[in-house]
Each structure stands twice: as C-alpha cells, then as structure tokens.
C-alpha cells in the first residue's frame with residue numbers, strides 16, 4: 111500500500127490503514143537501530159532540514175539521527191540563530207530554504223498551523239514536529255508503536271491520558287490516532303486544563319473518548335496511562351492553585367498506579383516534571399516505558415522520512 115501524502119501535518123488526516131503502514135515500516139527500521147552499524151543507504155543524496163522555532167531534545171535529535179542513519183544529509187536550524195531574529199518572516203524563511211532544494215523540511219513552531227502554511231508553498235515534504243497546541247503526529251506514532259509492541263494491539267485498550275490536555279498537542283494527536291485504531295481514551299485533569307467540546311470534534315469510532323476530572327476514575331483498570339507534561343510556558347497563571355496541589359490531585363504516584371490493570375504500562379512524552387505530574391519512582395519504575403518511547407522515536411522518524419522522501423521504493427530494496 112503506497113503512502114499517498116506529500117506531507118505529514120497531523121494524525122487527523124490519516125486513515126487507520128495509513129497509520130498501520132507507518133507503524134509496520136517503523137518496525138522494519140527498529141531492526142536497523144539494533145545493528146552494530148546503524149546505517150543504511152536508503153536516503154543517500156537526499157537533504158533534510160530540521161527547522162525548530164521551539165526548544166526540543168527528543169524530537170530534534172531523533173529526526174537528525176533518523177536522517178543520518180538513512181544516509182541523508184541533515185541540517186539543523188534553530189530560529190534563535192537564524193535570520194528570524196532579524197525579522198525574516200516564516201514564509202520568507204521557507205521560500206529561501208526551498209531555493210536550496212531540500213527533500214524534506216521538519217518544522218516545530220509555536221503557532222498552530224505553521225507547518226500547513228509552509229507545506230502550501232514549498233515542494234519539499236513538510237513534517238510537523240509539533241505546532242502550538244495543535245498536533246505532534248510523530249509523538250503519537252511513537253507512542254502507538256510502544257503500546258503495540260507491549261500489548262500486541264491497540265483496539266479495545268483503555269488508555270488514560272492525564273494532565274494538561276488543554277495545551278497538549280501530544281494529547282490531540284494521540285486521541286485522533288488511538289480512536290482511529292479502536293482504543294477507549296479517557297482524558298483526565300483539572301477542569302481548567304480540559305478543553306471544552308473536544309469530544310464532539312473527534313469521530314468516536316471505532317474507539318471512544320470520554321472526559322473525567324477524577325484521575326483515580328480515569329486510571330482505574332487502565333491498560334495504558336499516558337501522563338502529560340504541565341506546560342508552564344503556555345500558561346499565564348491561574349489554571350491550578352500550586353504545583354504541590356496539582357501533584358496530590360492529578361499526579362501519578364505508586365498508590366494511584368495500583369488502581370490500573372496489573373500489567374498497565376506508563377508513558378510520558380517528556381520532558382518530565384518529576385514530582386509534579388509523575389513521581390520519580392513511577393517514572394523510573396518497572397511499568398514505565400518512557401525511554402522505550404524515545405528509542406521508538408528514531409524508528410518512527412526513519413519511517414516517516416523514508417515514506418515521504420524515499421521515492422516509493424520498497425524498504426527491503428533500499429537496505
């Protein structure tokens with residue numbers, strides 16, 4: 111099955127079959143990452159630009175590693191050291207990068223819709239590495255890969271997504287993906303951090319979406335608990351009384367984790383606010399797959415770069 115998209119702008123525009131194609135392709139590249147020589151010639155001669163207007167450790171590094179393991183040339187641009195600081199617009203930046211003929215532009219931007227704007231004006235494949243509070247599609251894909259590897263399937267699972275849902279592009283992309291693949295998603299957190307009406311915007315089939323304020327109810331019998339980072343940088347204040355109270359009422363600790371299924375897995379996209387949304391003994395404990403998520407991020411990003419910039423040849427013929 112071909113991947114008939116120029117860009118990856120979000121999960122919302124993908125079918126369940128396309129999501130499974132990306133996950134299956136990621137499995138193939140996971141194997142490359144376990145070899146002694148972690149490099150294949152798949153994207154030799156291709157140029158990938160990472161254009162980041164916001165801070166990143168995991169996403170930027172894993173896109174760079176993914177490009178290099180596929181033998182592409184990877185160039186990293188931070189807005190803070192580019193001509194953006196001299197006032198150059200996003201559109202002018204994109205047009206100038208396009209003039210250097212890249213094959214893909216990976217963009218993280220603080221404004222929702224920025225990757226979509228660039229995708230309309232450049233020939234290169236555009237990959238959304240997180241836009242405002244809108245979507246973070248490759249994060250949802252690596253989360254799904256981690257769940258699928260551990261549980262064997264996604265359909266029918268109860269997935270509790272807990273915390274700052276309002277500001278979370280990770281939550282939005284995950285809800286789209288998990289519902290399309292048949293999971294039952296329960297979003298939980300303080301009422302002030304739960305977006306109103308989100309459940310009406312998302313097709314609730316074959317899975318489902320529910321909202322609760324009570325985190326104990328959300329995690330009860332959960333197969334997967336995904337804790338979200340409190341995004342203090344996107345808050346002007348007043349969403350909850352204090353970090354200590356947030357931790358008591360909404361944080362994941364060992365006592366709360368005991369309410370979930372005995373084989374429940376714990377995910378967090380990172381970076382982790384230890385002692386706020388998750389206690390260290392849970393983040394580092396036996397149910398946590400937080401570092402597996404990071405490892406899977408490389409495989410997922412290799413798959414996306416291959417599917418969008420690889421010219422459509424089979425993975426096997428290019429390895």
Ligand code: CP
Nearest residue numbers: 166167168169379380
């Ligand atoms: N999960 C995630 O997007 O992490 P970074 O901000 O470090 O890229």
